[in-house]
Amino acid sequence: MVFKKRLDYGFNAFSVSNVPRAPRSIRKRDRTKRVVEDSRICAFELLASLAGKLLEEGGSSASSDASAGHDHVSVGKDVKLETRYDDKPLKTECVEHISCDASVVTSDWNTENSDSSKEPKHSEDNAILEPTLTKAPPVCSEQINEYLKYTIQKCNVGYGSFPGNLDGCSPNSGELCDGISENGVKREVETNNYPTMDPLEVSMTFPAPINSDRDVKLPSRSDSVLNASFSRHRNDIKLGSRDDDDKFSRFNKLSNRFKVSRPATCIEDRRIRKLLTSKYWKAAPKLKDFEDSQADGGIKALHRKRKTYYDKCQYDTLYKRRKFFDRSSIVTSDGRIGSENVSNSPEKVTNENENKCPSVAMSHGACEIASLLTGHQASHKSDGSHVKLSIKSFRIPELYIEVPETATVGSLKRTVMEAVTALLGGRIRVGVLLQGKKVRDDSRTLLQTGISSKDDLDALGFTLEPGPVIAPPPICSKEPPLKLPCGSAPQILTSSLVVTPALDTGIPDATPDPPLLTNSAKSVDSYYEHVSSQTDMLTDQNLSESRALVPVPAMNVEALAVVPVNQKIRKSELAQRRTRRPFSVSEVEALVQAVEELGTGRWRDVKLRAFENADHRTYVDLKDKWKTLVHTAKISPQQRRGEPVPQELLDRVMAAHAYWSQHQTKQQGKHHPGTLRITDSEADRIGVVVAIPTITM
Template sequence: MVLKKRKYYGGFHGLLAPVIPKAPRSLRKRRLHDKSLEDGGICAFELLAAAADKLLQEQESESSTSSTGSKGKEQISIHEESARHEQLEVKAKVEPVILDHHDPGASGAESESVAKPTNLELSLKELPHSEDDSGSDHASIVTNSDFIKKVNTSLTMEAIEDKPGSIYDVNFGGNRAEIHPEVVEKQSRGLTSVKTYNMKDCLKPCVHTGVSNKSYTSVHFPSYKDKGNVNINIRDDDEKYFRYNNRSNTRLRVFGSRSRAGYRRMRKMMPSRYLKAARKLRGYELPNSNGGGVKSFYHKRKNIYMGERFQADAATKRRKLFHHSSKNSYTKEESSESISNVVKFSIKSFKVPELYVEVPETATVGSLKRSVMEAVKAILHSKLHVGVVVQGKKVRDDNRTLQQSGISQNCNLETLGFTLESSLPEASPFLGRGETPSCNTQQRLPRVPSNPIINGGFSNSSLEPPPPVTSLDNHLEKNEEIPAFAAEVTTQVPVEDSKALVLLPALNEEVLSVIPLSEKTTKRYEYSQRRTRRPFSVSEVEALVEAVETLGAGRWRDVKMRAFNDANHRTYVDLKDKWKTLVHTASISPQQRRGEPVPQNLLDRVLAAHAYWSQHQAKQPVKNVKTLEAPM
């Protein structure tokens, strides 16, 4: 309904908000010395980066050595030196089957399909224990793997199929292999530390053609600070993901699930309550519940032809739910024995606001690493706060009791949520670093405040800001379906009464590089941005007054059609509101009025019409317009 409403009159003008420069960059300047860097949180990311590097190096250096024997077998070993040190080593032996020919090549010499074993080794060392137990335990970075898929040195894992336990396409710097999740087994070797996971030896030549635009790589680092939990999830839009978890024990898990590609989109477009409903419908449960923190969404795409309202609406609703998108999984237990009911919460994980990393395909892993790092730092640098969300509403009053807040034994778990919110300075601080604008860093629809977007500090983005409508092309391969993601990253520019959808690249450069959701920034962008303000012009007021005089106050739908049928950005609700303000304006002294002054004669008419319709049954069908107009 609402959606419809917006669609109906929506148009997208409202979305045509000025591009808001978003991007804090100053943060990038901060170096590894930052305290936050030393936090576990950051290390986690480093791990990722390190892993990527390792993979790369291994791939490049190893030419044909099969260190572990079994050929055609992938192996990922995780060494757990000790829970204390949390030194982890992830080894992955992969026998690349084919090198992507199209690969511009990490090393041009390998442009042929060559089967070479690759030994991948990751060392996750010294996961720092955090000093404080505050909420910066988790950090999540979600990247659209499209950006790195074609990077020779990238590491990507994506589900090839949309079925549970389907095959994962693993790309280690150009070497591709497939992994069958269901075959992954854990082979614990002793209490000590080496746990090996064998992926079925199903390496198969896999030519990478095109890219699934639905792929997302998610790296999740739950609190490893104090608990040493580290999660690395790599999932695609279909919600499959690999996860490395070193909670109490090291585990590697592969999750496969039904397609939830749309879920993400849905989440962005729908009010949480709807999402919940959707989830329920599908009987889907967030992986989050087990600490994973990876959310998936089911989305029912709706036809949209006039985007403004639709998106605005969706975004808007979304925003309410999770203040900062940081959602968490937790469990609540009840105590039947307490004197006064006790509510126990077992929060298994927090998820920081999602971050989106957007980098050119040509970016290097190193760049990606830096980008991620920046993002993490941005978040961790700020103080984190915990928010409590009950039934989609944030409980701001810390003095309220749980009971008063609706958090009782009987409360539905689904209605309770915790969020981690960071209070980063302004986004601007993160901008900075004159980096080459990444070709397509774009802002999201004005109405859909973007998630933080991290613009990798890549320098070779030769891409020009894509022209309006084609901007999406940069993100999508021709035949690919336009993912919601891309759409959301698009910026629309207001066009008076235009129904055309105009997508523009964000203002160039100053493209934000890192926009972590933060108390402040998020507030501004939240999940949705309010429509750009568009004061009524005198002529509009005049039209409105005229319409109300004839139709009466209350028949806004008719007023809309009569006087603003072509003004897509004026909904009947807007007209109703405007009338309200007009009545108010007309009743106050001119000195108290603001904005473009409305001719007194119009205000007089407003008062007259208001008085008139207040006494008459406004809603009836057309009345004697004369009656009213004469007097006026």
């Protein structure tokens, strides 16, 4: 049972569009993969069975089958991953904890506590639902922890083949406790003392880690991240199996390597193809590829200076995200999730709480998040009639990650980071689930909504959803950056997205290894990039020209801050995309004139002749413009967009196109402008080899 829950909680909430997916073939191969897919459904059962086995076995984690029927995960590999990732302990943990916690918690509850009410939903949802928040489970016994661990492992295996770290899991148990009681929360906080934790992280961490006991090892951040993602994602993420280089490379290319396992297979495939296509992959198939890919994925920065790919990725990501969300929402309703933990003190909830969200100035969504955070604080401090919530985790969409065994830990970290980043990259908003149903009316008070300190907050869950496009505030460059000191965390956190923190923790850690990115400093950059990328996206969508102006949601910013490293690369690359500068009629005329004279195979000459002073018009641009002009001339005026091009020019375009199509560009000498005429060109076509001279008249 427990296990299942875990799965559910996994970050389903995020729909990371980016979840990279390994090629299907690969997936099949990897047991983890298999597990993931199949196991989702059965995950709970499997988990339960596994848990039972584990209990019986006592500790060997190794081969528990995550999915009874489906797959079994080979713990070994997964484990390996975990260990590898361990590099960074603390932060990752947070993430992991979160993810793990959530699931774990739930499971725990269910099983031990037998809270059918809360858990059931999860279990069904299992995999996916977004249990954004885990409730605080009442029990946090060591046993549970063990269970959790097992489950986690199993889950991981099954699902993503993640190796979930036991630790991470264990934390969960702690989380459960936390979630359950305020004390628990406190604990988390205390436990969270991890050195690095950012406020956000801390908040995230809450749930899990702490515990006791667990001491355990803090999984390296990266690990945690991975685990978290895995667990959350239902295991979409597949770590470890490294299959073919090619495949890897593909993944990388996928841009994101992340895939949302469910939803977007098709899309993902496409992406993957593209990614795969990229040179990079070809060049460095294996580990290198992987890394590169990550880099690429992040942005392809390395290879492509431009962000094109990056953008695409993001778009994809967004797209995917949306899908996830959609799903998740659905799921939610069904199963629900909830994971929020609520430790609620019995007080009444009122709008006030919402209002409290202090600082949230951002978007509405942001506010919600903040409130959540505040909830934590509140729980600690407690207020009279406030609903105290402790959010252990947010669900995020599944992240599907495949990494070759030969991949380096650093690459894995990067990959995870990218996935997370991708998720965060988009605008995120928090969704509130009550009894598995989305609470859409933001104006209602908590009491009105049925959320009161007296009530069972178990039914309350939070999800991260793709936010509507909000008018983003102008990018503030560096402000957001980031990371808050642990102590201050709460307040700061409030302002920042909850999710982010978790991500941050995970990400940064993950990234470090890779040479590509470095640290915090970069984080800022990455942040920027991120923003820019987003902006680009926005611009593209909106057709706005200037990127610089592109606003970025505060949330994003924060999130970005969190995600630093990979992003950086992206940004640089992304940022590069040139702003769109539609050709003016005069430019079109100059182009037409030049082409009439020079033909269509001498773009450099065209450039020199007609656009020598237009630095922003490259010969490639001119070639492309000609291409579009020809197309425009062929379509009906109704189908044309943008500034209308005089028909006269279009006629000339057609004439020149026809003419030059019949003649090799070579010969042309110079034509006097205007000399070329349709009739002439047509006449030429007929077969007569008309030399330029003829045209010239």
